[in-house]
Amino acid sequence: MSIAAVEVAERAGFRLRRSGNDHLLIAAAIALPCLALLIFFVFPLAMMLWRSLVADDGTIGFANYLALARTPGILKATLNSLTLGLATTAVCLSLGFVLAYTMTRTRVPGARIVSAVLALPMLAPSLVLGLGLIFLLGRNGLISGMLGKRIDIYGFPGLLIADVLYALPQAVLILKAALAHADARYYDAAEVMGAGRWRQFVDVTLPNVKFGLLSAGFVVFTVTITDFGNAAVIGGDYAVLATEIYNQVTGQMKFGIGAVVGLLLLAPTGIAVYIERVAAQRQFGGGAEGAVPPQLSFVPARDIPLSIVTGLATLSVLAVIGVVIYASFMRLWPYRLTFTLKHYDITLSGGYAPLWTSLLVSLFAAGLGTCLLFALVYGIRRLPSWPAKIVYLVAVMPVGVPGLVLGLSYIFAFNIAGSPLSVLYGSTLLLALCNFYHYHTQGFLTMVTGMRAVPPALEEAATCLGSGAAQVLANVIIPAMSPTLVSVFFFLFMRSMVTLSAVIFLVTPSLGIAAVSVMRLDEAGFVSQAAAFSTCIMAVVCTAALVMQLALKRLARGGRR
Amino acid sequence: MLQLLKGVSASLALLMLSAVAQAGTVTVYTALEEDEIADYVKAAKTALPDVDLKVLRLSTGDLGARIIAESGNPQHDVIWGWAVTNMLDPRITALLEPYEVKGADKLPASAKGTDASWFAATGYVTAFCVNTEVLKAKNLPMPTSWKDLTNPVYKGEVVLPNPVSSGTGYMQIAGILQSQGEDKGWQFLKALDGNVAQYIKSGSRPCKAARGGEFAIGGSLAFAAIKSIEEGFPIKMVIPTDGAGYELEASGLMKSAKNKADAKRFLDWTLSPEAAALYTSYKELVTISGTAPSKAAQTAGFPADVAKAVYPIDFARSARERDGILKNWQTSIGR
CATH class of the missing domain: 3.40.190.10 (Periplasmic binding protein-like II)
Incomplete structure (x- = not known):
């Protein structure tokens, strides 16, 4: 055998071995997250579907569906939900786009501060948003006091503001990922062809963020129609579909009908089929090889209005949350406004201990969640079209499931005597998983948006140069994805620290978590202590986020050396 | 890698710890x-x-x-x-x-x-949380009964729990319906509805709304009222003299x-x-x-003797009639 032949054979063997590894890597990237999605989302949801078919008297059929149709006011609640959902989406998309654009594409100063303040509603327990709005805009709130007139925000206006506050950061998360990458060459070309700034925006910028806009709109609409925390606090008599679940399940112990409403709220996730089609289209802007990041310049006609809107939005968020923090140091809001620390002496059994449990749960949810999501998004691109479509649809469904329904479905799925999965019931691990799947969609869509910005040509080039999948992953994809990975991690971490509606069904006597402590304090009538505890949660989350960000920076610097 | 595995399995063990009952x-x-x-x-x-x-x-x-x-x-x-x-x-x-x-x-x-x-x-007993500061500012009289709450001067200043979502809310209307009888009871609830600003989703929240000065009167529980008074809020507790559930x-x-x-x-x-x-x-x-x-x-x-101040509710009946009453409430009053 000639030397050349040996070389060829060796090389072929080497290639074969490596591509075997590649297959294994890609198979694992697809199989693991899909399996987890099946066990911790599809299975509980199937149990809920089954519940919707079981009537209160134990018979199987569509009795619950009929009962719901006959519930007085259900049509009005549906229409109200749609109106509220569309209004919130319109506000969040326009405002969110302005904010994300200002932070990524202009040189308006203070982008980091804006970004930090906008994260606040995500890391604040829902009680804080409700309280803050009432303290500020309530009939006896600060602004009513200043105007000398009792303004009435209860109902649609209050609900709209509260939902915008809650959903806006999630929209910005996705829109920032969509706007983060741009290619100056397209703008230069447009400039040469005589297109003005507005034309460039309409013809280059917008088409490139179409997917991001669609995803963000989808998330905002769905979280709005499935939320009933805000509706309960500030919604007044404005009935929405999600509160019907609360009425049925918490008010009247009727799971069947509650399950039907839960399934009904899943309907809008069907639009994900269309979003997936858009996702499959190649974008021409940021994801190109050799993209040149645009030089950011200061354009007064554009940047001054943008900074005003951004500044106002930032201040509003700060005011709503700040007033609650401020009130937690006041002796008796709104009557005796003298400074005190007494509300920080938590009288609840267990004191601050649940904070640390929550921290553990959240780190785990965020860490595991980010890995699983990354693997899923990496793997899904290598699946044939139709299985990819199915995985995609399932991956974006969780946002359509209200927390209460998810929590109950976890009981139905994991509290079955004799089932091997029941080991998990009552464990912190299950809490972490529940929190992760609760926010799976937002993480997934952010990740998909970020992955679209990875230049496919760079990947192909690396592969041609003989890099295996693992090397491409480590040298091309992960570096390009790192800002997205970090923001998904922090998103999951923050939400997991404070989300309540699902976990109240999973906490046990010996397993307390911070969000539940806030709820217990509030229910026990210690609202100022609840505000104080919330302030501590926010402080812990901010500190943890800062420490982790510093560590990441150091890691990145070390890696480069 | 081994270290990492050890770390992961240790934290998994920690996470699973609470699942074991003793x-x-x-x-x-x-x-x-x-x-x-x-x-x-x-x-x-x-x-x-x-x-x-x-x-x-x-x-x-x-x-x-x-x-x-x-x-x-x-x-x-x-x-x-x-x-x-x-x-x-x-x-x-x-x-x-x-x-x-x-x-x-x-x-x-x-x-x-x-x-x-x-x-x-x-x-626990039905109670109104009445904010004395709001009463003073609006020059309103102190109510003592459910019937008082139908007085037009309180229009838009009364908040009650929604009976559909709150057990306390149901307890209140069951007390009214059982003490006044079906026909008069429903008529009364409709009259009361004219003054109600909103039906809040939980039973303690109306008291919180009243103590924060958002509304003058919150129909709630004695517990919530007592707690608010202890905390120092300008609240007076009123047990309605006519059919406190x-x-x-x-x-x-x-x-x-x-x-x-x-x-x-x-x-x-x-x-x-x-x-x-x-x-x-x-x-x-x-x-x-x-x-x-x-x-x-x-x-x-x-x-x-508190037992004499409250209406002797027939609990079996109130549990039995719950579905029908709530349905009726939703069609005739619910918003």
């Missing part, structure tokens, strides 16, 4: 209030030093959802202090095991199930209890003279005969 423990689900639970549990642990009491507290509605959802494989041994209207739901009574609790002879017939599946040592806080033994002997000892303790003495500092309504007048009731300005 023998000798009694797991209790309750909807009693946070601060009273702490006191009772402390005393119970002294009285029963060998029993490890594990208590989960959730609001009445959330607890109901949890108990029924878990009913295939119940995690608790005892239900302690939970709205009797919910306890009488056939899906719940099916989970309970009749037990002749020690001290049941000291309870009136209305405070225990005929089949001994439940008993109630305490209860009340609710009993029922306890019972689960059929599925893993540690029945200790669970029974705990239930016995809840009717002991020692427990009864503790109830008087928190509860306006104690059903155990021979108990001294409640301190809580006195400080809140209750009449000496």
Whole structure:
């Protein structure tokens, strides 16, 4: 055998071995997250579907569906939900786009501060948003006091503001990922062809963020129609579909009908089929090889209005949350406004201990969640079209499931005597998983948006140069994805620290978590202590986020050396 | 890599830790209030030093959802202090095991199930939280009854719990309907509706809205009012003189209890003279005969005999009629 032949054979063997590894890597990237999605989302949801078919008297059929149709006011609640959902989406998309654009594409100063303040509603327990709005805009709130007139925000206006506050950061998360990458060459070309700034925006910028806009709109609409925390606090008599679940399940112990409403709220996730089609289209802007990041310049006609809107939005968020923090140091809001620390002496059994449990749960949810999501998004691109479509649809469904329904479905799925999965019931691990799947969609869509910005040509080039999948992953994809990975991690971490509606069904006597402590304090009538505890949660989350960000920076610097 | 694996498995072990239950423990689900639970549990642990009491507290509605959802494989041994209207739901009574609790002879017939599946040592009463500052600012009179609330001067200043989503809300309208009779009762509820600014989703929230000065009057529970007064809010508690509904806080033994002997000892303790003495500092309504007048009731300005101030609700009837009444409420009043 000639030397050349040996070389060829060796090389072929080497290639074969490596591509075997590649297959294994890609198979694992697809199989693991899909399996987890099946066990911790599809299975509980199937149990809920089954519940919707079981009537209160134990018979199987569509009795619950009929009962719901006959519930007085259900049509009005549906229409109200749609109106509220569309209004919130319109506000969040326009405002969110302005904010994300200002932070990524202009040189308006203070982008980091804006970004930090906008994260606040995500890391604040829902009680804080409700309280803050009432303290500020309530009939006896600060602004009513200043105007000398009792303004009435209860109902649609209050609900709209509260939902915008809650959903806006999630929209910005996705829109920032969509706007983060741009290619100056397209703008230069447009400039040469005589297109003005507005034309460039309409013809280059917008088409490139179409997917991001669609995803963000989808998330905002769905979280709005499935939320009933805000509706309960500030919604007044404005009935929405999600509160019907609360009425049925918490008010009247009727799971069947509650399950039907839960399934009904899943309907809008069907639009994900269309979003997936858009996702499959190649974008021409940021994801190109050799993209040149645009030089950011200061354009007064554009940047001054943008900074005003951004500044106002930032201040509003700060005011709503700040007033609650401020009130937690006041002796008796709104009557005796003298400074005190007494509300920080938590009288609840267990004191601050649940904070640390929550921290553990959240780190785990965020860490595991980010890995699983990354693997899923990496793997899904290598699946044939139709299985990819199915995985995609399932991956974006969780946002359509209200927390209460998810929590109950976890009981139905994991509290079955004799089932091997029941080991998990009552464990912190299950809490972490529940929190992760609760926010799976937002993480997934952010990740998909970020992955679209990875230049496919760079990947192909690396592969041609003989890099295996693992090397491409480590040298091309992960570096390009790192800002997205970090923001998904922090998103999951923050939400997991404070989300309540699902976990109240999973906490046990010996397993307390911070969000539940806030709820217990509030229910026990210690609202100022609840505000104080919330302030501590926010402080812990901010500190943890800062420490982790510093560590990441150091890691990145070390890696480069 | 090995280090990493070790770390991961160690943290997994830590995460799974809480899933393991111990023998000798009694797991209790309750909807009693946070601060009273702490006191009772402390005393119970002294009285029963060998029993490890594990208590989960959730609001009445959330607890109901949890108990029924878990009913295939119940995690608790005892239900302690939970709205009797919910306890009488056939899906719940099916989970309970009749037990002749020690001290049941000291309870009136209305405070225990005929089949001994439940008993109630305490209860809570409908109360208005009236914000005296708002009254003063708007120059409004102090209401004393449900009927007063229909006075047009209070228009837009009354908030009530929504009976569809709140047990307290249902307790209030059940009290009105049973005391005034069906026809007059519904007419009255409609008249009242004209003054109501909103029906809030939970039972304690109307009191919070009133104490924050958002509205003048919040229809709520005596507990919420007493708590707000203690905290220093400008609140006066008013027990309506015409048909104040009340609710009993029922306890019972689960059929599925893993540690029945200790669970029974705990239930016995809840009717002991020692427990009864503790109830008087928190509860306006104690059903155990021979108990001294409640301190809580006195400080809140209750009449000496609370049982006479409230309307004697027929709980079996109110549980039975719940669906129909709520449906009717939603069509004729609900917003």
